Amino acid sequence: MSTNILYTGDNLFFLRGMNSNTVDLIYLDPPFNSKTFYSAPIGSKAAGATFEDMWTWDDVDKYFLEQLIDDYPYLVQFIDSVDVINGEAMMSYVTYMAQRIIEMHRVLKESGSFYLHCDSTASHYLKIICDRIFGKKNFRNEIIWERIKGAGKKSQHSPKKWGASTDTILFYTKSNDFKLKPYRKYDKFELLEKFPKTDENGDRYYDDSAHIFRSKSLGARPNLCYTWKNFKNPNPSGWTLSKKRLQEEFEKGNFVITETLAGPKLERRKYQKDHPGHSLNNFWEDIEAVGGDEDTGYPTQKPLKLLNRIIEASSEEGDLVLDPFCGCATTLVSAQRLGRKWIGIDVEEKSAELVMERLQEEGKLFDKFIHSNNFPRRTDVEDIDIDDKNIKERLYADQKKKCNGCKDNLDIRHFEIDHIIPRNKNGGDYYENLQLLCANCNRIKGNRPMEYLLMRINERDKLFTKKIGFSKRAD
Ligand SMILES: [Zn+2]
CATH class of the missing domain: 3.40.50.150 (Vaccinia Virus protein VP39)
Structure with missing residues (x-):
């Protein structure tokens, strides 16, 4: 479409x-x-x-x-x-x-x-x-x-x-x-305030190096203590992330090694692109x-x-x-x-x-x-040949041999295939839109909705109420 x-x-x-x-x-x-x-x-x-x-x-x-x-x-x-x-x-x-x-x-x-x-x-x-x-x-x-x-x-x-x-x-x-x-999204001012730095590619970030190592007060965590590219945790509380995760974050550019006068320094960066x-x-x-x-x-x-x-x-x-x-x-x-x-x-x-x-x-x-103003037509439902004898037999079995209108039990040859939603209301030749009606019911219904047929049947039965379509068939 x-x-x-x-x-x-x-x-x-x-x-x-x-x-x-x-x-x-x-x-x-x-x-x-x-x-x-x-x-x-x-x-x-x-x-x-x-x-x-x-x-x-x-x-x-x-x-x-x-x-x-x-x-x-x-x-x-x-x-x-x-x-x-x-x-x-x-x-x-x-x-x-x-x-x-x-x-x-x-x-x-x-x-x-x-x-x-x-x-x-x-x-x-x-x-x-x-x-x-x-x-x-x-x-x-x-x-x-x-x-x-x-x-x-x-x-x-x-x-x-x-x-x-x-x-x-x-x-x-x-x-x-x-x-x-x-x-x-952050507005312009929030962006400048929250991500004050710009890297060599022009991407905004803030320096989060305060969160490379766990604080000493958190206690010892031997499994987070390791050496990575000559950097070592300064206290027994260890790194904030595992060695594997650190390597991954480094490869993503979220950890960067910069050269300073005091030697190599590890920087942790939080980029704007990861913080929507x-x-x-x-x-x-x-x-x-x-x-x-x-x-x-x-x-x-x-x-x-x-x-x-x-x-x-x-x-x-x-x-x-x-x-x-x-x-x-x-x-x-x-x-x-x-x-x-x-x-x-x-x-x-x-x-x-x-x-x-x-x-x-x-x-x-x-x-x-x-x-x-024209209705589109579904192209994802298989149009079926309604003259196909098998379709009629399938409907007959599904409806338990009864007319969908008057509910009379009849031989298959007395039934006609009806479009529940008529073609002029954008109802198609697909199985779910087909039903069997006896010739009499089909003639009464014509191109009208099922409610009309049910209403007429119920008028006949002197049981008509406005909401018959609902109250009678909801059980
Ligand atoms: Zn009928």
Whole structure:
């Protein structure tokens, strides 16, 4: 797949068209209030509308409900309980997010990282969703970003809560083998202060010769006492490192023998290149909210510094960064400046205009990128011949001779092969996307999602409820 692409449309369909294991880093800052967000002119504040107004079961893509039910039954149980605890709006929202996070997890490389930006409205629900999809052992951190200094957001008169001033970023990886440099680089002044010396190649270092030998007070260590290139430990406490390690460090240039009037002198050097910066913890209070020239007027714009930190820490030059809710393109700008490749997706046409504008303002950096409304097509799944008799037999056995709609037990010749996700919704000719339906069910379903068929069957059975797809099949 060629990269540096801006897609406009529903990210679920684009994600489904991407090959598995191709992305190094995903950052997403999904909307809480989708409809207002989508329909509001860019620059208008989408604030004011409440969460409940925004999410309904209609926001959930019915085409992919079956996948959720079949592949993640426990997730479905959890989502059902969200309905009881928090109501339908939250249930719809977490379902919408779960469908997309499943695809993000799939397209992420085994060494990839995932950062989900949210706030306390939904962070605890989303964490359980991510624990299920990524596996709880791959949860790394909850990063708290102090978005607003001072008292934060609260009601002015007789406050009912503490001021809210932080966002939450959930950090997951796909496996235990991933890239992470959790540092803040030294600034110019810190560099001069910390690494005052320069070697013959121009590399900065500080003299750490005070740590060649262990201090006498540490007591005798016979196994660290030795002679190396005529240098000998001055007391029985010995060297700070073994002879083997000393030789290795010498070969790396971290120990240097210099000639002085008093004879050869051993110098230990700590180079800047081996010390990337200040170690960071999970509380980020040093990045201010967007302001000044950087402000595009986009309601949920995040500062470049925030994205720079994430991209620098969890990817390398040439890596592919994906932002499936790219909004006003902060992630893409950051990725481009840092020499990463990128894919951005946003549903809103207006967002695309703003992105184009911003990318062009970045000047020559953005000469080459593609803007597309067309779904990509996966090239890593084997298209199969659906007329192949074996495929039908395999499906028949997998479905235990039952129709996937009405559940009737029928002879194989009464079944037809159906695309669970129709071709016009970017569903392909691969095995996982195929099922057997009896001729009657197939006719009812047509190009519609499975939920429609199940609903019709249940209308017939006078058992219809809106969430039949979930409640009935989660067990
Ligand atoms: Zn049927």
